[in-house]
Amino acid sequence: MEITQTDLPGVLILTPRRFADARGFFSESWNQRVMEEAGVEIAFVQDNHSLSRDVGTVRGLHFQSPPHAQAKLVRCGRGALYDVAVDVRRGSPSYGKWVGVELSADNGRQLLIPAGFLHGFVTRAPDTEVIYKCSDFYAPECDGAVRFDDPDLGIDWGIEASAAVLSDKDRAAQSFAAFDTPFVWEG
Numbered sequence: 001m002e003i004t005q006t007d008l009p010g011v012l013i014l015t016p017r018r019f020a021d022a023r024g025f026f027s028e029s030w031n032q033r034v035m036e037e038a039g040v041e042i043a044f045v046q047d048n049h050s051l052s053r054d055v056g057t058v059r060g061l062h063f064q065s066p067p068h069a070q071a072k073l074v075r076c077g078r079g080a081l082y083d084v085a086v087d088v089r090r091g092s093p094s095y096g097k098w099v100g101v102e103l104s105a106d107n108g109r110q111l112l113i114p115a116g117f118l119h120g121f122v123t124r125a126p127d128t129e130v131i132y133k134c135s136d137f138y139a140p141e142c143d144g145a146v147r148f149d150d151p152d153l154g155i156d157w158g159i160e161a162s163a164a165v166l167s168d169k170d171r172a173a174q175s176f177a178a179f180d181t182p183f184v185w186e187g
Helices: 032-037
Strands: 002-005 012-015 018-021 024-027 046-052 058-064 072-078 080-087 098-104 110-113 117-123 128-134 143-145
Touching: 058 080, 072 080, 072 098, 072 117, 080 110, 080 128, 098 110
Parallel strands: none
Antiparallel strands: 002 012, 012 110, 018 024, 046 128, 058 117, 058 143, 072 110, 072 128, 080 098, 080 117
């Protein structure tokens, strides 16, 4: 497993080795022992799988607040996406900063996002499937969203905001300025 630190401390790009032959490939996408040896100690309890039919589908920027905050490990099973994490830990030196990574079925990369970050993605290919692990169970009372196109964040999604395919929840998401973060940086 290749582990690469991004510009946001704790947000990691994981690139599993692929063993390929004429049939296809095999890849170990998560190994708790290997990650603990690298200093990452996360116990995942739920796996999710989404399908986005259209290019330009945006899901996010989502969070789940304490006491059910979630770390996520995101990968692409089919297609391609641009995955984004935004630091929203009050007091963090990188508060409000974001990082984006291209994830695809071809490149096999994964993005590890600790609790305390907003998460979202935009699809780059039709019928994109996203598979992700979560460190806590879904809790609807803790679920929230911040606008993906908020000018205070300035995320370059690679699409015009007016062309984004959004859910009602994401269309009604709050601004970053109105977001009262429940997360605290523990330095």
